[in-house]
Amino acid sequence: MAAEKVLCIADLEKAASQILPAATRDFFNSGATSQVTVRENSSSYQKYRILPRVLKDVSQVSTKISLFDRDISFPLCVSPAGLQAMAHPDGELATSRACAKAGTNMGISSYANHSVEQITTAGKEIGPIHHVMQLYSMADREKEARIVRRAEAAGCKAIFLTADSPVLGVRYNEWRTGFLPSPGLDNPIIEKTSEQIQQQSHDDGFSSFNSASHSWAKEIPWLRSITDMEIWIKGILTPEDVETAIEYGCDGVIISNHGGRQLDETPATVDVLPACAKAARGRIRIHIDGGVRSGSDIFKALALGAECCWVGRPMLWGLAYNGQQGVELMLDILYQDFKRSMQLAGCKSISEISQSSLGIFRSDGPLARL
Numbered sequence: 001m002a003a004e005k006v007l008c009i010a011d012l013e014k015a016a017s018q019i020l021p022a023a024t025r026d027f028f029n030s031g032a033t034s035q036v037t038v039r040e041n042s043s044s045y046q047k048y049r050i051l052p053r054v055l056k057d058v059s060q061v062s063t064k065i066s067l068f069d070r071d072i073s074f075p076l077c078v079s080p081a082g083l084q085a086m087a088h089p090d091g092e093l094a095t096s097r098a099c100a101k102a103g104t105n106m107g108i109s110s111y112a113n114h115s116v117e118q119i120t121t122a123g124k125e126i127g128p129i130h131h132v133m134q135l136y137s138m139a140d141r142e143k144e145a146r147i148v149r150r151a152e153a154a155g156c157k158a159i160f161l162t163a164d165s166p167v168l169g170v171r172y173n174e175w176r177t178g179f180l181p182s183p184g185l186d187n188p189i190i191e192k193t194s195e196q197i198q199q200q201s202h203d204d205g206f207s208s209f210n211s212a213s214h215s216w217a218k219e220i221p222w223l224r225s226i227t228d229m230e231i232w233i234k235g236i237l238t239p240e241d242v243e244t245a246i247e248y249g250c251d252g253v254i255i256s257n258h259g260g261r262q263l264d265e266t267p268a269t270v271d272v273l274p275a276c277a278k279a280a281r282g283r284i285r286i287h288i289d290g291g292v293r294s295g296s297d298i299f300k301a302l303a304l305g306a307e308c309c310w311v312g313r314p315m316l317w318g319l320a321y322n323g324q325q326g327v328e329l330m331l332d333i334l335y336q337d338f339k340r341s342m343q344l345a346g347c348k349s350i351s352e353i354s355q356s357s358l359g360i361f362r363s364d365g366p367l368a369r370l
């Protein structure tokens with residue numbers, strides 16, 4: 001753990017980046033090609049301004065939302081991210097415990113370094129928590145079905161089908177450093193050891209399990225036939241794909257560009273959120289990830305139509321900084337900041353956060369009400 005004081009997510013990023021070996025740091029922090037989308041995911045939040053309503057009684061504030069039939073402490077969950085043991089030996093077990101302690105939910109990556117049973121149990125031993133299982137459409141259908149069945153048996157509430165990864169993104173930074181998972185790690189969900197992943201070439205190593213021939217018609221009815229879990233699509237950026245997810249009877253979508261790690265120069269997620277939420281018209285749940293780094297980011301995402309935000313890298317930074325306690329710190333920073341943002345904006349419940357009642361202003365050009 002670094003000595004300096006960690007007050008905000010930028011502090012946590014800095015502290016973690018000083019601790020992590022350079023190649024692992026670049027693997028976590030970096031994105032695809034020219035890093036345009038990684039940068040814009042965060043910076044685009046700055047285009048929006050919050051218009052507070054004053055002299056409102058905000059002594060009692062409820063930050064809770066209900067997700068998978070359970071209240072979570074505030075509208076933020078932890079995105080599925082692979083190889084968490086490269087941030088801290090406890091990896092996903094620490095993340096699960098921290099999420100349970102903070103009263104929120106966790107996404108489990110198919111590339112987790114612990115089994116789905118170990119991860120769900122670790123959290124549930126601390127307190128109530130729901131998990132969702134991230135899934136790739138895989139070339140090996142039998143393996144994909146095993147992952148789904150084990151997740152359901154372990155109590156996961158939903159499948160997050162990652163739709164933006166038929167192949168790996170162009171990851172110059174990773175390739176430059178020759179990043180590979182450390183030897184000795186296990187990836188029990190995809191049933192591979194680090195050594196087995198290392199044996200394959202870089203692109204193959206991470207893409208060879210995915211099916212580039214996937215489609216809505218091949219995946220969704222098949223998934224529906226093998227599981228009662230909710231089916232969410234992770235990696236949607238257009239109203240057209242929101243509409244298709246509705247047509248296929250999906251339960252939710254994550255507006256996501258994979259944290260800028262797949263196709264670079266896709267738009268920042270917050271910029272496509274209003275159009276996607278408008279297309280949904282309440283028929284499907286709309287969540288968002290990518291670049292969320294503060295309570296006001298969460299506030300803005302909700303005002304622009306998201307029900308809930310998810311964060312990836314901040315969790316990895318928390319893990320690298322101080323394991324479970326580091327992830328707890330990250331979640332507490334965002335919780336406190338979000339609650340205070342609500343109070344300062346004059347909102348005492350989540351339902352009071354809205355584009356029209358608050359007014360969100362854009363600062364690129366003359367300020368104008370959206």
Ligand SMILES: Cc1cc2nc3c(=O)[nH]c(=O)nc-3n(C[C@H](O)[C@H](O)[C@H](O)COP(=O)(O)O)c2cc1C
Binds near residue numbers: 027081109110162314
């Ligand atoms: C190191 C790393 C590994 C990731 N692994 C996965 C993964 O296995 N499956 C997946 O769907 N998304 C994965 N993601 C993407 C996250 O789920 C999420 O979409 C992204 O991190 C959100 O952006 P943020 O990091 O800016 O919060 C990963 C992200 C990072 C940074």
Ligand SMILES: CC(C)CC(=O)C(=O)O
Binds near residue numbers: 206
């Ligand atoms: C473990 C990796 C395949 C995950 C990753 O880098 C990603 O999904 O962005």
